[in-house]
Amino acid sequence: MDIIVGRSIDDLEKYKYSGSIFIGKQYIKMENATSLSNNIYLDVNNPHLILIAGKRGQGKSYTLASIFESLATMEEDLLNNFSGLIFDTMGIFWTMKFPNYRDAEALERWGLKPQAIKNSRILVPEGLSDKYRDIDMPIDDRFSLNPSDLSGIEWVLSFNLDPSSQLSLYIQRIIKKMQENNNRYTIEDIINYIEKLNIDNRIKNSIITYFDSANSWGLFSDKGYTTKDLLKPGYINILDISLFTAITGGWSIKNLVIGLIAKKIFYERLLYRKKEELDEIYISRDMNNREFPLVWLAIDEAHESIPNDSITPATESLIQIIREGRQPGITLVLATQQPGKMHTDVITQSDIVISHRVTAERDLNSLNEIMKNFSAQDIDIYMNENLPKKKGAALILDDKSEKIYAMQIKPRISWHGGADPTLIRKRLWLNQ
Numbered sequence: 001m002d003i004i005v006g007r008s009i010d011d012l013e014k015y016k017y018s019g020s021i022f023i024g025k026q027y028i029k030m031e032n033a034t035s036l037s038n039n040i041y042l043d044v045n046n047p048h049l050i051l052i053a054g055k056r057g058q059g060k061s062y063t064l065a066s067i068f069e070s071l072a073t074m075e076e077d078l079l080n081n082f083s084g085l086i087f088d089t090m091g092i093f094w095t096m097k098f099p100n101y102r103d104a105e106a107l108e109r110w111g112l113k114p115q116a117i118k119n120s121r122i123l124v125p126e127g128l129s130d131k132y133r134d135i136d137m138p139i140d141d142r143f144s145l146n147p148s149d150l151s152g153i154e155w156v157l158s159f160n161l162d163p164s165s166q167l168s169l170y171i172q173r174i175i176k177k178m179q180e181n182n183n184r185y186t187i188e189d190i191i192n193y194i195e196k197l198n199i200d201n202r203i204k205n206s207i208i209t210y211f212d213s214a215n216s217w218g219l220f221s222d223k224g225y226t227t228k229d230l231l232k233p234g235y236i237n238i239l240d241i242s243l244f245t246a247i248t249g250g251w252s253i254k255n256l257v258i259g260l261i262a263k264k265i266f267y268e269r270l271l272y273r274k275k276e277e278l279d280e281i282y283i284s285r286d287m288n289n290r291e292f293p294l295v296w297l298a299i300d301e302a303h304e305s306i307p308n309d310s311i312t313p314a315t316e317s318l319i320q321i322i323r324e325g326r327q328p329g330i331t332l333v334l335a336t337q338q339p340g341k342m343h344t345d346v347i348t349q350s351d352i353v354i355s356h357r358v359t360a361e362r363d364l365n366s367l368n369e370i371m372k373n374f375s376a377q378d379i380d381i382y383m384n385e386n387l388p389k390k391k392g393a394a395l396i397l398d399d400k401s402e403k404i405y406a407m408q409i410k411p412r413i414s415w416h417g418g419a420d421p422t423l424i425r426k427r428l429w430l431n432q
């Protein structure tokens with residue numbers, strides 16, 4: 001019998017398969033043999049917090065992309081009301097634009113065909129777009145942030161400064177003044193203001209150096225894009241922020257992008273949710289298409305954005321979405337190699353966990369915290385007994401049904417961009 005994870009018994013009766021996507025097949029163990037049997041679907045009708053865990057190379061980025069491919073190929077009426085946004089921190093999801101000929105044989109066994117995701121859209125930071133064009137990467141659009149949208153503490157955390165240091169306190173005071181005196185301002189405006197301040201020259205110069213460096217990130221413009229520019233309905237919007245890796249403190253900049261955009265999406269969805277509710281109450285109103293789509297946000301290597309031992313520029317927004325995101329209709333998908341390093345809210349609030357193999361003790365401990373609700377067995381023992389040692393094999397823990405399934409994630413229809421590069425350069429899938 002088919003399984004739909006993340007769906008209540010009531011909803012199973014009401015909606016049947018509608019509003020669910022195919023994500024893989026269940027492993028069934030008979031005596032000593034394990035074989036693939038029932039189809040596993042994922043409920044996409046309701047918002048969820050989904051954690052994908054697994055040590056390096058077990059398939060967590062693959063799984064994340066496989067789920068988003070299935071979202072991209074939903075029926076049109078669902079697709080029109082949906083928008084996916086992947087914060088591509090490692091620069092590996094843009095290959096969705098190409099068919100996965102490499103796994104054509106495996107796909108055929110699953111009754112699937114290599115397919116490009118035509119409704120995927122790649123956005124890159126405005127000031128870095130030439131770098132992407134130089135290597136012929138397909139780009140659909142650019143994005144930037146407006147400097148006046150950042151609070152003092154967001155600047156401080158992006159500069160990787162200790163929030164209680166003297167420099168940080170100055171920066172927070174400066175930004176407060178900028179916000180009081182201006183509606184919109186640029187980084188140059190901030191620097192001009194600092195230059196006129198009557199403070200110690202050493203401090204003044206170091207603050208200016210920080211803002212000068214922010215100017216070189218290629219991230220800011222006085223336009224700044226709206227969330228509607230970023231969230232094209234019916235599309236998987238991929239924000240490639242991987243090139244910030246090359247800048248010192250790169251993760252702080254990536255987290256700034258994640259934090260600011262996630263915060264804006266949260267507030268806009270909150271507003272539009274009220275309007276949608278009114279649309280439902282007034283029966284004369286049309287309920288077909290939402291003005292602002294329901295959003296699925298995804299972050300790979302999420303332990304870097306929302307760790308358990310420090311605060312990043314993304315922490316506050318992500319915690320807010322984790323705790324309150326369901327009401328406005330935001331689903332968050334977090335993938336990590338190190339669940340043991342993630343903020344405890346992720347562990348306690350996830351309603352769907354997809355776990356590939358993990359071995360580090362700290363990671364096993366945090367997954368066992370979730371596992372306690374499902375089984376008396378530890379997760380590694382359960383995995384060893386029920387899961388073949390195969391890439392893409394995972395346990396899926398479903399809070400709605402309080403059940404665990406051993407499963408194989410479906411192969412990707414679009415090209416996987418996260419594979420390790422090999423010294424031998426051959427197209428083995430073409431026998432070349």
Ligand SMILES: Nc1ncnc2c1ncn2[C@@H]1O[C@H](COP(=O)(O)OP(=O)(O)OP(=O)(O)O)[C@@H](O)[C@H]1O
Pocket residue numbers: 054055056057058059060061062063337391392393408409410411412416418419420
């Ligand atoms: N469901 C799957 N079906 C078939 N092959 C898979 C599946 N999942 C993963 N693989 C294979 O495993 C490889 C590693 O997967 P992936 O790149 O997602 O690892 P990862 O866990 O994200 O690793 P990293 O931490 O290095 O990013 C892929 O290149 C692919 O060949």
